Amino acid sequence: MSTLSLDAEALYAELLAGVRMLLRPDAALVGIWSGGAWLAERLHADLKRPGEHGVISSALHRDDYRARGLAGGGGATRLPFAIDGASVLLIDDVLFTGRTIRAAINELYDFGRPRAVDLAVLVDRGGRELPIQASFAAAKVALPVAQRLRLARGEDGRFAFSLQGQKV
DSSP states (O other): OOOOOOOHHHHHHHHHHHHHHHOOTTOEEEEETTHHHHHHHHHHHHTTOSSOOEEEOOGGGOTTHHHHTTTTTOSOOBOOSOOTTOEEEEEEEEESSSHHHHHHHHHHHHTOOOSEEEEEEEEEOOOOSSSOOOSEEEEEOOOOTTOEEEEEEOTTSOEEEEEESOOO
């Protein structure tokens, strides 16, 4: 029997280093609600970026919207900059099937046509159902489909992971 133990703070340090190398000087950071938004907020501050980071909700473009509605899709999209012609670095916590990323990109295009979109994630857990690939992943892990890896943010702003669901 094996136990998965991921140090979210150590992985955040890896993500910060990866984003620092990947980030174009004129790029905008956009976090996917909620874990990705937390990461983008902290990255924006740690990288001392000017202006504000953006937050994008995937709720309205999800292929399971009829079943889920707005539940789990999060807060409203907030993009305090122009998207047309912009370089966007999309940030998310866990990349799994690719469906959330597809929905977030659809939402992003509702606001304009970016010049380029890159993706950086804290954890890539495999299991892709769509041809979506991160430009940078701080870690790659394999989990059973029934398990969910959730990012939490403490009151002190520090990150931690929880593993939910059954091992198969």
